[in-house]
Amino acid sequence: MKFKLLYHSLFILSVFISCNEAGLGKKQFEFYYYPSKNIYYDVANNQYIYSVDGGKTWTLFKPKTNNEPATLGNKQTIYSDDEQPWKLNEVHRKQYNGTVISIADADTVAQQQDV
Secondary structure: OHHHHHHHHHHHHHHHHHHHHHHHHOOOEEEEEEOOOOEEEEOOOOEEEEOOEOOOOOEEEOOOOOOOOHHHOOOEEEEEOOOOHHHHHHHHHHHHOOOOOEHHHHHHHHHHHHO
């Protein structure tokens, strides 16, 4: 009796693991998120994705070396069903205490104050 129960439990567990590994047909993309700079790194394509206007637009940067810059701070690994996880940037900023970089807005305000 114990053997049958163990066999059935292992079978159910193997089916569950197989379904999870298959992801039910969804491909997972791996990214690193650097909250202190609000930057993403696309692991598969070796490129950084960043915004200088508070997340309104995003720019791609492909580094010439594989060395990870120390100035980006701590990273969080994000697995996404979407190839563009920055679409959920507001969620990631809240979840990981991310900082919004908005250079364009700061320059505009500075120029307006000088006039």
